Amino acid sequence: MLKKTLCLTTLLLANVAVAADLEIKVTNLTYGLHFTPLLVAAHPADSRLFQAGSTATPALQKMAEGGDIAELTSIISAVAGNSLVNPANGLLAPGAEVSAMLTTTGSNNYLSVTAMLLPTNDGFVGLNSWPIPTEKGTYTVMLNAYDAGTEANNELVVEGSGAPNIPGIPAAPGGNAGSGGTGVTLEELNTTVHIHRGSLGDDNLSGGKSDLDNRVHRWLNPVARLTVTVK
Amino acid sequence: MNNLSHKTRYCCSGLLALTLAACGDGHSVATTPATPPPPTPVVTYQFEIEVTNLTQAQPISPVAAVLQTSGRLWTVGQPASVALERLAEAGDNSAILGDSQVTAKASLSGMLLPGTSAKMTIETTEMVNYLSVLGMPVNTNDAFSGLTGFDLRTLAVNSARIFDTPVYDAGTEGNSESAASVPGPAAGGEGFNSQRDDVNQVRMHSGVVSQQDGLSSSALLEAHRFDNPMLKIRIMRTK
Known part of the structure; x- marks a missing residue:
């Protein structure tokens, strides 16, 4: 009986974790994709930035189609979460990494990450509710590419298409995409958040179906490495 | 003897x-007239490394295993060494094995064909910290798969660790997939070329496109495509 009580106390204490100092490092592992401004958030168990198999929230759609993390940041603020907003001060290039500190408070024991992948229609690198370890040490998490399910992957670079419901890829920061494609598809078959099937691309930079280069803009998972050091 | x-x-x-x-x-x-003091025993550390090729149609060049006291053989975002470039472009592991930082080494004797496994043993009398194991999928321009910087001190005798390793792009040769530039049997092209006509950074590989999937100048077929992981590497400490 005493043992049980002790265990229960331990569990309760674990749930009411005190502040934790985390060093967060994100590495863009891809060959040819840029990450838009990252949002790294510590939050309680019952909040989310996204959920695979569920329809994207308008806030997620804005991030995934246009790289805008303002609304997702507000969601985290509303649940008294802790956010690391845009640590790279803009785009995180292929092969590049960024480090920053994040201090968690209260019951913000779960870590989530999002950033749009460019050039894609509504692809993003994501991590949903990774339980932050309480033991000091360095932990590595590999992150996959998701499709927000909110836009058909036509793979056409269209200026201004970062706004929700305007089809197209808003930018190709590597400067290595084409133009004049006819479009890969008009359909989004899975309209929930799902693992991205990857881009098709083609070998015709001034025509073909896709504006993407199939030697440069494809990827295989994982697309990012998250290194968390619990201080 | x-x-x-x-x-x-x-x-x-x-x-x-x-x-x-x-x-x-x-x-x-x-x-000897006097009883000698017992000599300090020579400790031998021995590791058995088993590599499995998980691909459909990518033979893996002779897989190298090397021990080093420090350092990694590659880091995503950093340029490849010339030794790594030679392995990733030509499947030639001699420069990796011959590096002055290497304290013990082993190599598989030939190509590791899809669906097959092979073992090698690496032995050392001084515990060195870091193991790297790598090989090239030869029907690519400059891809390689493996692990680097695994701390062997974490492995007790008779225990094993299994790694599923992803595919990296050495970033030293553009992925044209052309017959002239891919050295494997699918193309028979050039191996090592010191010219670096790519991003000059190691990154994760984006996969081969192949002719059938839309790269008309590619010498590769759809069967040469791959996904992660490419190799299964089992490291067992035997002594």
Whole structure:
């Protein structure tokens, strides 16, 4: 009986974790994709930035189609979460990494990450509710590419298409995409958040179906490495 | 025979302080009048490395395993060494094995074909910290798969670790997939070329496109495509 009580106390204490100092490092592992401004958030168990198999929230759609993390940041603020907003001060290039500190408070024991992948229609690198370890040490998490399910992957670079419901890829920061494609598809078959099937691309930079280069803009998972050091 | 002579030499040096004369003619220790102190045993660390090729149609160049006291063989975002470039463009692991930082090494003797496994053993008398194991999928421009910087001190005797390793792009040669530039049997093109006409950073590989999937100049077929992981590497500490 005493043992049980002790265990229960331990569990309760674990749930009411005190502040934790985390060093967060994100590495863009891809060959040819840029990450838009990252949002790294510590939050309680019952909040989310996204959920695979569920329809994207308008806030997620804005991030995934246009790289805008303002609304997702507000969601985290509303649940008294802790956010690391845009640590790279803009785009995180292929092969590049960024480090920053994040201090968690209260019951913000779960870590989530999002950033749009460019050039894609509504692809993003994501991590949903990774339980932050309480033991000091360095932990590595590999992150996959998701499709927000909110836009058909036509793979056409269209200026201004970062706004929700305007089809197209808003930018190709590597400067290595084409133009004049006819479009890969008009359909989004899975309209929930799902693992991205990857881009098709083609070998015709001034025509073909896709504006993407199939030697440069494809990827295989994982697309990012998250290194968390619990201080 | 090697073992025997090694042992004899060892005994001699162990006795050096006591009876210098006994070493001169290599006679057995039985002639020594005093009881010798027990020699410090030579500790041998031995690791068995088993590699499995998980691909559909990518033979893997002779897989190299090297021990180093420090450092990694590659880091995503950093330029590849010339030794790594040679392995990733031509499947030639000699420069990786021959690097001055390497304290022990092993190599598989030939191509590791899809669906097959092979073992090698690496042995050392001083515990070195870091193991790297890598090979090239030869029907690519400059891809490689493997692990680097695995800390062997974390492995107890008779325990094993299994790694599923992803595919990296050395970033030293553009992924044209052309017959002239891919050295494997699918193309028969050039291996190593010191010119770096790509991003000059190691990154994760984006996969091969192949002719059938839309790269008309590619010498590769859809069967040469791959996904992560490419290799299964099992490291077992046997001594």
